[in-house]
Amino acid sequence: AAFTPVALLAASLLASLVWPETLADHSVLRNHVACIIATFVCSLGPLAAFAVLRRRSEPLMPRLTGAALGAAAGAWAAVTIELHCGHAAPDHVIAGHLLPVVLVTLVGVLVGDGVLAIRAKHG
Numbered sequence: 001a002a003f004t005p006v007a008l009l010a011a012s013l014l015a016s017l018v019w020p021e022t023l024a025d026h027s028v029l030r031n032h033v034a035c036i037i038a039t040f041v042c043s044l045g046p047l048a049a050f051a052v053l054r055r056r057s058e059p060l061m062p063r064l065t066g067a068a069l070g071a072a073a074g075a076w077a078a079v080t081i082e083l084h085c086g087h088a089a090p091d092h093v094i095a096g097h098l099l100p101v102v103l104v105t106l107v108g109v110l111v112g113d114g115v116l117a118i119r120a121k122h123g
Helices: 003-018 020-024 029-054 062-084 090-116
Strands: none
Touching (some): 003 062, 003 090, 062 090
């Protein structure tokens, strides 16, 4: 979960080295916000699907499992949106595509605690 954004950043920086013209790309705050929203929204469907499939199945570390599911859903969405995005500068990739992965990973922690954890029956 923790290394997913790092791996995505490394891949983006490697692409910037291969295609250095992307470093001159200029994007504004509006572009960042649009990609943040698009990446976050596109990640919610896979996260929900993963959570439903794994609900009440994690006895030991539901938060960690939720974080891993959130990172996977966020990475999936980030790559999908990146393929449609017209901006490839590292600052845009970090703000518009990697920040939402971190946010969805944190949402995954909450989902793990609330959905994935095995609960004891009362009564």
